[in-house]
Amino acid sequence: KGNFLIKKTFEIKKIQKQKMKQEYTLTIYTENQLGLMNKIAIMFSRRKINLESLNTSPSEIVKIYRFTIVVRETKTVVKNLVFQIEKIIDVIKCHCNTNDEIIWQQMALYKVPTASIMRELKVEQLLRQYGAKAMEIREDYTVFEAIGQDEEINKLVSELDSYGLIEFVKSSRIAIIKSSEGIQRKVLDMEKNDPSKKPINNEFLSHKSMIFEI
Secondary structure, three states, X not given: OHHHHHHHHHHHHHHHHHHHOEEEEEEEEEOOHXXXXXXXXXXXXXXXXXXXXXXXXXXXXXXOEEEEEEEEEOHHHHHHHHHHHHOOOOEEEEEEXXXXXXXXXXEEEEEEEHHHHHHOHHHHHHHHHOOOEEEEEOOOEEEEEEEEOHHHHHHHHHHXXXXXXXXXXXXXOEEEEOOOOOOHHHHHHHHHOOHHHOOOOOOOOOOOOOOOOO
């Protein structure tokens, strides 16, 4: 009976923790794209945190890269994760946002038998409803592109499945933070405070013509 109560308590706590989890988008700026990729992979695997989505791209500043990572975790875990990420020497800044605080999209490609589109009027109506555009039309299949969010992209997959969906692929999330001013000001401040770029005051610089003998 005691073991049963312990097991039941553990299960209840696990369910409660799952309910506390929500989707967070981490936006990380770095100068070292490959190096950070390895460090993040190790950090997430050690904490047993699944990556729901990972995207890397150039930022608004040359040679500074932007990572967009989506995780589903508790607020406490994510805050600690952001703190650890910002301790990495290559990281300039790490933002953490909920879905309400960002504007985000994903892209998806659907390969559908051309015969189904020609035969079934509803398929064409569905594609129009979801704003899908034809990328390539061939005799045996047609590839459509749709841009949206997870829910609508996945709904279209379900709809097209009954019409012989051949292939489907979805991109990682890209996101813009609503309240962010970008990274440019942060980089400029870092350059101003960089000791290597400050002028060096040396008492011997004014004696260029002097010759020192030993």
